Amino acid sequence: MQADPSDLIQRAQQGDQAAFEALYRAHVGRVYALCLRLTADVVRAEDLTQDAFVRAWERLASFRGESAFSSWLYRLTVNVVFLGERASRRRARRVFTTDDPAALERPGEGSGTAGGRVDLERAVAALPPGAREVFVLHDVEGYRHHEIAELTGIAVGTSKAQLFRARRLLREALSK
Amino acid sequence: MMCSDREAQLNEYVDGTLATGARALVETHLAQCAGCREAVAELRALVDGARGLPRTIEPASELWAGIAGRIGKRETGKGKRWWGGALAAAATLVIGFAIYRLLPSSTAHDRREGRGWVAVQADYARAADELTAALATERHRLRPETVALLEHNLGVIDAAMRESRDALARDPGNVELRGLFAAAARQRVELLRWATRVATSS
Numbered sequence: 001m002q003a004d005p006s007d008l009i010q011r012a013q014q015g016d017q018a019a020f021e022a023l024y025r026a027h028v029g030r031v032y033a034l035c036l037r038l039t040a041d042v043v044r045a046e047d048l049t050q051d052a053f054v055r056a057w058e059r060l061a062s063f064r065g066e067s068a069f070s071s072w073l074y075r076l077t078v079n080v081v082f083l084g085e086r087a088s089r090r091r092a093r094r095v096f097t098t099d100d101p102a103a104l105e106r107p108g109e110g111s112g113t114a115g116g117r118v119d120l121e122r123a124v125a126a127l128p129p130g131a132r133e134v135f136v137l138h139d140v141e142g143y144r145h146h147e148i149a150e151l152t153g154i155a156v157g158t159s160k161a162q163l164f165r166a167r168r169l170l171r172e173a174l175s176k
Numbered sequence: 177m178m179c180s181d182r183e184a185q186l187n188e189y190v191d192g193t194l195a196t197g198a199r200a201l202v203e204t205h206l207a208q209c210a211g212c213r214e215a216v217a218e219l220r221a222l223v224d225g226a227r228g229l230p231r232t233i234e235p236a237s238e239l240w241a242g243i244a245g246r247i248g249k250r251e252t253g254k255g256k257r258w259w260g261g262a263l264a265a266a267a268t269l270v271i272g273f274a275i276y277r278l279l280p281s282s283t284a285h286d287r288r289e290g291r292g293w294v295a296v297q298a299d300y301a302r303a304a305d306e307l308t309a310a311l312a313t314e315r316h317r318l319r320p321e322t323v324a325l326l327e328h329n330l331g332v333i334d335a336a337m338r339e340s341r342d343a344l345a346r347d348p349g350n351v352e353l354r355g356l357f358a359a360a361a362r363q364r365v366e367l368l369r370w371a372t373r374v375a376t377s378s
Contacts, residue, residue, distance in 0.1 A: 017248060024240055029232030036233055043369060046235055050242050057247045120225050139226035164187045171218050 009069055013060045020060075024053055027070060031077050037136045038081045040125035048084055052077040078137065078151050085129075123173040130154075131166035138163050178215035179205075186212060190219040242373050300361035307368035314375035326371050333367065336360040 005026070011019035031052055036045035056073055063072055124132060124140075133152065137143045138159070143151070145159040152159075178186060182205070188194045189202045206213050315323065340357035347353060 017244065020247070021240060021244070024243065028239065029234050032235045032239075033231065033233040042236075043366060046237055046239060049235060050239050050246070053239075053243045054246045057243075116225060117229060120222075120229065124226075135226070139223055140229055142227075160184070160187075164183055167187060167219060167222055168183065170222055171215075174222070175218075 005069060006065070009060070009063065009065075012057075013063070020057055023069070027073055028053075030070070031073065034074060034077055034136075034141065035081055037121075037124065037140060038078075038133055039085065040127075040132060044084075048077075048081050051084060052080045055080050074141070075151070082133075082152050119174060120170070123170050126173065127166055127169055131162045131169060134159050134162035135166035135170070139167075177211045179209060179212055182212055182215075186216055187219060190216060190223060237370055237373075297357075297361075300358070300365060303365045304361070304368060307365060307372055311368060311372045311375060314372065317375045318371065322371070322374065326367070329367055330364065333360050333364045337364070 005023075008019045008022050012023055028049065032045060032049045035048040035052070036042065039045050039048065052073070056076055059076065063069065124135060127135060134148060134154075137148045137151070138145070145156045145163075148154070148159045149156045154162075182202075185194070185198070185202055189199060194202065206216065318326070337357060337360045340353055340360060344350065344353045344357060
């Protein structure tokens with residue numbers, strides 16, 4: 001029987017690591033998908049997924065249930081990714097800047113294996129970072145431009161410009 | 177082809193964020209412009225495609241052990257399950273490598289070529305060297321079975337890299353061969369990284 005999420009959260013807030021592991025199991029696929037699509041880098045996505053859950057553990061006390069736990073966790077994940085990516089770009093130490101289509105072709109829960117999805121995943125992974133990030137947040141994850149601006153520190157106009165650029169590049173890539 | 181000055185408007189039209197008046201103006205234009213109608217259809221298909229992507233992708237590696245190691249002591253009794261996950265992850269890497277060899281070349285390889293093949297090889301070699309050095313200091317924390325499995329997997333990958341390198345020596349400009357070599361090199365780095373993570377979280 002699946003445990004009640006609010007009970008798991010409460011127990012995790014009290015330091016119950018088993019409860020937190022249950023929350024991890026329930027959400028890791030979504031968190032990892034977000035990290036992978038934002039970075040297009042398997043190794044980096046795995047590191048950031050771990051960072052996000054460690055951060056979530058550290059900040060669990062600040063979760064008051066005003067939004068769904070999943071929304072809180074995914075927002076925190078986006079913050080972790082952008083903090084990490086900024087630091088990473090500053091250091092210019094990314095060993096691999098390329099995508100890994102093989103990883104993106106692993107079907108997730110409930111996904112199909114239609115060629116169109118694979119093509120789109122590959123094309124998204126090949127976008128320039130700024131355009132890719134906004135496309136993933138807006139068109140895949142459903143964030144609005146003002147939320148993206150708040151999360152990433154860019155202006156609303158820049159978010160729109162990056163989205164339109166991403167869509168233009170994707171249309172070009174997918175029409176080839 | 178869409179009218180070049182309409183890109184923002186058409187995107188906002190598709191997103192439903194235009195005010196009523198602006199929306200009516202776009203619809204009037206669309207009635208007269210086949211290129212923009214086509215662009216709107218493509219944009220809608222793209223947005224629908226993005227919304228339809230899988231919401232979850234399961235990581236190939238077991239990440240919990242690393243998280244548990246960072247947030248506190250792992251509870252006793254979880255060793256077996258974690259160990260099973262670690263073995264599965266190692267096996268996945270080998271299987272994933274085999275599958276990856278069968279995949280067609282990707283844009284990633286083309287871009288690697290653009291960066292300079294020598295630089296790309298140096299990147300992989302440096303990453304592998306750094307991880308090998310890091311692993312050397314933590315290797316004693318791994319179980320003997322893990323070390324054996326790690327060495328076996330590295331052997332498989334090294335053999336593949338040797339084959340690709342030999343083939344490249346005969347045909348240095350072959351992009352497909354470069355892709356194969358890069359895939360194997362990447363798998364090597366990922367396997368070393370996984371082993372380092374497991375060792376440091378043990």
